[in-house]
Amino acid sequence: MSAFLLILILFAQTPPRGNAETGRTLFMKIGCYQCHGREAQGSTATGPRLNQNPITYTRFVSYIRKxxxxMPPYTAKVVSEQQAADIFAFLQSLPKPPAVESIPLLRQ
Ligand code: HEC
Known part of the structure; x- marks a missing residue:
């Protein structure tokens, strides 16, 4: 396979670059927060936490589509590819919980 083709394939798989600030706005505007919480912390009654969720961008997009x-589906008409990338960037930007090893009480 030529190097050119390889580069093309790599680019095709790169998700659009997301903007976390725009993503936060969309998360509120589209209403994801209603079930997943304002900080995507989740709620046992309405939707799982999304903030410390290690899912990949590909899985994220395919999940919101189907x-x-x-959860209700979000077609590309409602959440465009770029908006999905923004929301994903927002979720990635949220603080992760500290690792267990960094909490002295849990190490004992
Ligand atoms: C009506 C409530 C509701 C709304 C609104 C909603 N979700 Fe969900 N979401 C859920 C529930 C409940 C689940 C758990 C699985 C299921 O039942 O579909 C879920 C699961 C997910 C998952 C999969 C998590 C995993 O670990 O696999 C993602 C990603 C997600 N939601 C993102 C979003 C985004 C982004 C939006 C806004 C565009 C949104 N959700 C709006 C209720 C909702």
């Missing part, structure tokens, strides 16, 4: 459970 959810498997209670």
């Amino acid at each position: 959810p498997s459970g209670e």
Whole structure:
């Protein structure tokens, strides 16, 4: 395979660059927060936490397009590819919980 083709393939798989600030606005505007919480912290009653969720961008997008459970689907008309990338960037930007090893009480 030529190097050119390889580069093309790599580019095709790179998700659009997301903007976390725009993503936060969209998360509120589109209404994801209603079920997942303002900080995407989740709620046992309405939706799982999304903030410390290690899912990949590909899985994220395919999930919001075709959810498997209670969640309503978001087509590209409602959430464009770029907006999905922004929301993903917002979720990635949220603080992660400290690692267990960094909490002295839990190390004992
Ligand atoms: C009506 C409530 C509701 C709304 C609104 C909603 N979700 Fe969800 N979401 C859920 C529930 C409940 C689940 C758990 C699985 C299921 O039942 O679909 C979920 C699961 C997910 C998952 C999968 C998490 C995983 O670990 O696999 C992602 C990603 C997600 N939601 C993102 C979003 C985004 C982004 C939005 C806004 C565009 C949104 N959700 C709006 C209820 C909602």
